[in-house]
Amino acid sequence: MIQFGPEQHEQIAEFISNYSGIVIDRLQPKRLGEKVIAEARRLNLSSFEDYLLLLKSSAGESTRDSLMAKITITESFFFRNPSQFRYLGHEHFPQLYRQKKMKGLNEVNIWSAGCSTGEETYSLAYIASWFQLTHPDISFSITGTDINIASLEKCRIGCYRPRSLRTQVASILQEFAMPLGRDSADGFLIEEQLRRITEFRFANLRDLSSLKCRKGLDIIFCRNVLIYFEDSFQQELICMFHNLLQPGGMLFLGETESLPTRHQFFELVPCCGAYGYRRPFEK
Numbered sequence: 001m002i003q004f005g006p007e008q009h010e011q012i013a014e015f016i017s018n019y020s021g022i023v024i025d026r027l028q029p030k031r032l033g034e035k036v037i038a039e040a041r042r043l044n045l046s047s048f049e050d051y052l053l054l055l056k057s058s059a060g061e062s063t064r065d066s067l068m069a070k071i072t073i074t075e076s077f078f079f080r081n082p083s084q085f086r087y088l089g090h091e092h093f094p095q096l097y098r099q100k101k102m103k104g105l106n107e108v109n110i111w112s113a114g115c116s117t118g119e120e121t122y123s124l125a126y127i128a129s130w131f132q133l134t135h136p137d138i139s140f141s142i143t144g145t146d147i148n149i150a151s152l153e154k155c156r157i158g159c160y161r162p163r164s165l166r167t168q169v170a171s172i173l174q175e176f177a178m179p180l181g182r183d184s185a186d187g188f189l190i191e192e193q194l195r196r197i198t199e200f201r202f203a204n205l206r207d208l209s210s211l212k213c214r215k216g217l218d219i220i221f222c223r224n225v226l227i228y229f230e231d232s233f234q235q236e237l238i239c240m241f242h243n244l245l246q247p248g249g250m251l252f253l254g255e256t257e258s259l260p261t262r263h264q265f266f267e268l269v270p271c272c273g274a275y276g277y278r279r280p281f282e283k
């Protein structure tokens with residue numbers, strides 16, 4: 001019988017926080033014990049202590065991946081906070097296009113950090129592809145990363161159930177008049193054109209070496225991710241995002257996440273009824 005009481009809860013919470021930055025109390029901690037015990041049994045381990053040792057060991061990579069896939073909150077849907085996507089298509093991409101042209105550049109790099117099952121990344125690809133219809137001389141590279149390897153697999157498959165298509169999707173699809181996917185036996189499959197400009201890979205935001213991010217990004221989406229982290233780690237990430245963005249680059253957070261109005265690294269930008277944050281241009 002594998003024991004899981006308050007002491008074990010504290011130990012696993014500490015491990016999860018050190019490994020991923022996630023504060024376990026901000027997830028659904030009630031079922032944590034059941035999940036941990038199920039994982040230990042799956043690995044034929046007879047005690048919580050053996051499981052924790054494996055998690056912490058250099059041979060524990062797949063054990064860590066499996067635990068993270070069980071505990072992370074993966075809620076996501078297409079065009080979540082649609083104002084930010086409208087702002088990109090109608091205002092930001094045209095400005096960015098002009099700035100790139102003036103510098104003789106033609107590539108836009110976007111990072112969707114904590115992309116979950118891919119709805120956010122493909123929503124970005126959708127607006128980017130729409131913009132390319134009238135600006136074919138600009139190229140987009142959109143990277144979705146996450147710590148949850150099961151979610152990343154779903155991103156790569158790119159097949160979604162109608163549940164992911166909430167009300168805002170119909171109005172966006174009508175406004176931009178472009179297909180997002182086509183019907184398949186299991187739901188709908190993302191259009192080939194959107195897949196061509198996206199890639200998905202594992203990255204743990206807690207582990208800088210796993211990020212493999214180029215500097216000079218144009219846009220970072222990190223929405224509904226920071227809320228799970230300790231305040232000090234949130235600040236570290238904001239600082240890292242600032243360093244990775246170009247001057248003038250934009251950071252987008254979730255609807256319930258915000259930076260102080262006068263932030264040392266970012267300027268608040270109204271975005272068609274929502275907000276984004278800009279790394280100031282160099283003077």
Ligand SMILES: C[S@@+](CC[C@H](N)C(=O)[O-])C[C@H]1O[C@@H](n2cnc3c(N)ncnc32)[C@H](O)[C@@H]1O
Pocket residue numbers: 019020021022072073074075076077080113114115116117120145146147148151203204205206222223224225228254
């Ligand atoms: C609620 S989902 C948000 C999905 C999407 N950004 C959206 O707003 O619809 C949060 C995602 O953050 C990911 N996540 C949590 N901690 C992470 C970490 N340390 N590194 C990378 N991703 C992480 C989770 O796996 C999950 O997929």
